[in-house]
Amino acid sequence: MQNPDTIDRRAFVRLGAATGTLALAGCFGTEDENGTDADPDDDSGDEAGDGTGDDVTAAPELIEVEDPPEAVYVPTHREAMRMLEPIHEGDFALAPMLSYPHPFWVIAGGGDDDEVERVDPEDGRGVHMMFTLWDAETGIVLPVDEGAQLRVLRDGEPVGSPRSPWAMISQEMGFHFGDNVPLPEDGTYTVEVTVPSISTRKTGDLEGRLEQSETMTFEFVYDDEFRHEVVEGVEYLDEELWGQRGALEPMEHGHDGHDDHGGDDDHGDHDGHDDHDGHDDHDDHDDHDDHDDHDDHDDHDGHDDHDDHDDHDDHDDHDDHDDHDGHDDHGGHHVPYSALPRIEAYPGTRLVDPNADEVAVETSDLPRSGDAAVFATLLESGSRLADGDEGYLLVSPRTPYNRVPLADMSIVATVERDGEVVAEPALEQTLDDEYDLHYGASVEGVQPGDSVTIAFESPAQVARHMGYETAFLEMPPVELVVEEP
Amino acid sequence: MTLPDRSSLSRREYARALVAAGGVAALSACLGVDGNDGERDVPPGTSDPDALPERQHAWNEALETDADGNVRLPEHHVLVPLSLRDDPDEVASETTEDALRTLERAYEWSNDGLVFTVGYAPAYFDRFDESMPPSVDLPDPEALTDRESPEFDEFDAVIHLASDRPDVVLEAEEGLFGERETLNGVDVEATLADVFERIDDRRRTGFVGPGLPAERTDVSGVPESIPEEAPFFMGFRSGFRESQATEDRVTIDEGPFAGGTTQHVSSMDLQLEVWFEQDNHYQRVSKMFSPEHAEDDLVGEHGERLGATSGLTDERIEATSADARERGVVGHAQKAARAREDGDPLLLRRDFNTVDGDRPGLHFLSLQRGIDEFVRVREAMTGADLDVPFANNGIRHYIFVNRRGNFLIPPRPLRSLPSPDPDPT
Structure with a gap:
């Protein structure tokens, strides 16, 4: 397994300075107790000046990929976080997660520079507060922004103003809600989370559920031990991977991290749940090459040089938990990851890339727009998702490696036959217990051979963690054809 | 209530903090800061009730305007919540009227003096056997979205006091309750204390005006990055003439409360x-x-490029639902303007910011002919019909409603403990 200590941070700095490939910012954590390597000007933990004598900083050093590709890319590190015990109320279940404050990107609009803004954390104490929200019965992660609220309290008094956490996607956590939350000092905090009723179209077993707003409460302790855990728990990847097209694997959500405050032990738990040595540097490296192998846009050689299918099976293991209410089997501690079903799980007549040599087998083979993998299928008439006897056009855009749903987009499909437009439905964002988040519309008379252009009127209006911020912004239309039998 | 620490605040900040604190001690401190008690130049009021408009809410003519012709609300505001000691009777009504007239005699009806309204909640009218006439739309307050669970103002009445002078709003409030013997040289002969109790923990205060929000960065949750000149916490001008309903539009036009508003x-x-x-x-x-x-960069840093309008053409208002889909974001003003009738806004907003509770907030105060019109505008602002994620649905991501209250502001002749169905005067 990878021990974060095996990467000499000073070596990173030297390397960065020598090659000019790194952008260094933020504060420097140190591994010795005295913080002798820290730059006092950047030491945000001590800047609070409350004399608690921190021996760790509030956040680890931030090493960023300079000039990342306009695509999903591998960041420099895996975040560390503390998972708290999931809580249930009404139809909802929610798993809080806490990490150190870190940058993310918010979007309001089409993805031009002005419409996307990088959020840097404030100096001083605080956490990146996150939660995954899911339907308690089906285990479906609810990846839509309908206005959750967070209220942080200490000794019954509010800490700061209430906030609506951002809907976010991250490679490790998938879809979640989160924000950087400053904290005035060490101590025990209570967080009230109010989740709204879900007004997004719901189908299948979700129909009629999630209609009632609920409030749930959790507590956490912010202290040296927490900062040690999340700062020292960061795992830096081999530098060759930084900025490569690919993604970190989803984190293993199934372990009971609640009582494990020792950072190294947590990593042990992670490894224990993986069916491979996923945290070994070189295995990570291989994983990402594997992903790249599926990516037709990449010029990497070595197709089939690696055991691709093992990798994908590993990912599928995660999904199997999700698909079968695994959280119940784990004493309530399993947290589903927001992976959409694999493409073979969808019925109907596929819409395929007319220029592709063969039909996509994996999500990563699918046509891309803004590096989003675009899956589309035409469900036969009378499908439970369609109105009456009509067919149903189901479009499921997703992140290309981890199959995270891309929510809160606007999509229009244009169906053409012999050069004539025969239908132009605006697709409706829909949550289904079987097909999860997708965009769909009832359509009549669409036939094999028809061409269908999927146009993205606005890209996914969800905030992004590092590694997703350059993707899913400029999204040109994707032209597909209804597959002929 | 503890007084603010003088040493850490500028004079303006201190005065505002005193308004927030309220009470006799705050008033004394405020008079000490703002000039010599005996020699203040607060313009006096009138002893002729007919010199004042029949509508309590007729403020616009009396208030100053900015360079663009927009009404400039007074800078300092207090909402004084009141609970009746006993069921209303004629004596209480006369005492109330005398107390209110004292304010009118003491202060000019202006920014420099004082403007105020008295409003009555549905809970007040519930004390009577008679019911409200259909010409008044005054339902109990309720939650207006699934996302809020507000508390409700269930006391009897509220007085809204507003002046550019912090000492005037404080003094007026104290004088109403008999804590002052004179107000701006006018003897206080009647006190509301005989009729009402003040509900201290529901008292609300605030401020509005260029530069005032940026002076509140000492309060937790108020960032340094607020534009210096912004009149509101959200950083932009508001209350544009063409986005505001006229006083005529919000005035009840028939029945016994004609001339009033909600x-x-x-x-x-x-x-x-x-x-x-x-x-x-x-x-x-x-x-x-x-x-x-x-x-198109129409706004400038804090709205200085906008004159007397918020720049909402019919096209921009109509584009709201297309913007939701095609741009992934819609504007608060754009959305709310969808509720206009024949191009005319329904609400006359007189809201102000606050740091009550030591955190930034807004006391949203609007006048409209009937509460149903407020609800319609709020529904347009909620935008449940729009295909847009919450975070980009105007400013909903940033506001958290805690309380709601509805009041009837009767015309001036009926402002003192009216029955629900008074005889025409």
């Missing part, structure tokens, strides 16, 4: 750190006005 007051927290430190200016303009305002 008042909705909601209090909410504002999440300014996220608004200013996470969103950028372009995004803020998109969310406050419309994405086209941002794209």
Whole structure:
């Protein structure tokens, strides 16, 4: 397994300075107790000046990929976080997660520079507060922004103003809600989370559920031990991977991290749940090459040089938990990851890339727009998702490696036959217990051979963690054809 | 209530903190700061009741306007919640009227003097056997979205006091309750204390005006990045003449309360750190006005490019639902303007910011002919019909409603403990 200590941070700095490939910012954590390597000007933990004598900083050093590709890319590190015990109320279940404050990107609009803004954390104490929200019965992660609220309290008094956490996607956590939350000092905090009723179209077993707003409460302790855990728990990847097209694997959500405050032990738990040595540097490296192998846009050689299918099976293991209410089997501690079903799980007549040599087998083979993998299928008439006897056009855009749903987009499909437009439905964002988040519309008379252009009127209006911020912004239309039998 | 620490605040900040604190001690301190008690030059009022407009809410003619002709609200505001000691009778009504007339004699009806209204809640009218006439639309307050669970103002009445002078709003409040013997040289002969109790923990205070929000960065949750000149915490001008209903439009036009209006007051927290430190200016303009305002740079830093309008053409208002889909974001003003009738706004907003509770907020106060009109505008602002994620649905991501209250502001002749169905006067 990878021990974060095996990467000499000073070596990173030297390397960065020598090659000019790194952008260094933020504060420097140190591994010795005295913080002798820290730059006092950047030491945000001590800047609070409350004399608690921190021996760790509030956040680890931030090493960023300079000039990342306009695509999903591998960041420099895996975040560390503390998972708290999931809580249930009404139809909802929610798993809080806490990490150190870190940058993310918010979007309001089409993805031009002005419409996307990088959020840097404030100096001083605080956490990146996150939660995954899911339907308690089906285990479906609810990846839509309908206005959750967070209220942080200490000794019954509010800490700061209430906030609506951002809907976010991250490679490790998938879809979640989160924000950087400053904290005035060490101590025990209570967080009230109010989740709204879900007004997004719901189908299948979700129909009629999630209609009632609920409030749930959790507590956490912010202290040296927490900062040690999340700062020292960061795992830096081999530098060759930084900025490569690919993604970190989803984190293993199934372990009971609640009582494990020792950072190294947590990593042990992670490894224990993986069916491979996923945290070994070189295995990570291989994983990402594997992903790249599926990516037709990449010029990497070595197709089939690696055991691709093992990798994908590993990912599928995660999904199997999700698909079968695994959280119940784990004493309530399993947290589903927001992976959409694999493409073979969808019925109907596929819409395929007319220029592709063969039909996509994996999500990563699918046509891309803004590096989003675009899956589309035409469900036969009378499908439970369609109105009456009509067919149903189901479009499921997703992140290309981890199959995270891309929510809160606007999509229009244009169906053409012999050069004539025969239908132009605006697709409706829909949550289904079987097909999860997708965009769909009832359509009549669409036939094999028809061409269908999927146009993205606005890209996914969800905030992004590092590694997703350059993707899913400029999204040109994707032209597909209804597959002929 | 503890008085604010003089040493750590500028004179203006201190005066505002005193208004927030309220009470006799705050008033004394305020008079000490703002000049010599005996030699203040607060313009006096009138002893002729007929010299004042019949509508309590007729403020616009009396208030100053800015360079663009927009009404300039007084800078300092207090909402004084009142609970009746006993069921109303004629004596109580006369005492109330005498107390209110004292204010009118003491202070000019102006920014420099004092403007005020008295409003009555549905709970007040419930004390009577008679019911309200159909010409008045005054339902109990209720939650207006699934996302809020506000407390409700269930006391009897509220007085809204407003002046550019912090000492005047404080003094007026204390004088009403017999804590002062004279107000601006006028003897206090009647006190509301015989009729009402003040509900101290529901008292609300606030401020509005260029530069005032930026002076509140000492309060937790108010970031340094608020534009210096912004009149509101959200960083932009508001209350544009053409976005405001006229006083005529909000006036009840028939029945015994003709000449009155209804008042909705909601209090909410504002999440300014996220608004200013996470969103950028372009995004803020998109969310406050419309994405086209941002794209065409129509607003400027804090709205200085907008004159007497918020720049909402019919086209921009009609584009709201297309903007939701095609741009992924809609503006607050754009959305709410969809409720206009024949192009005319329904609400006359007189809201103000606050740091009550030591965190930034807004006391949203609007006048409209009937509460149903407020509800319609709020529904348009909620935008449940729009295909847009919550975070980009105007400013909803940043506001957290805590309280709601509805009040009837009767015409001046009926302002003192009216029955629900008074005889025509």
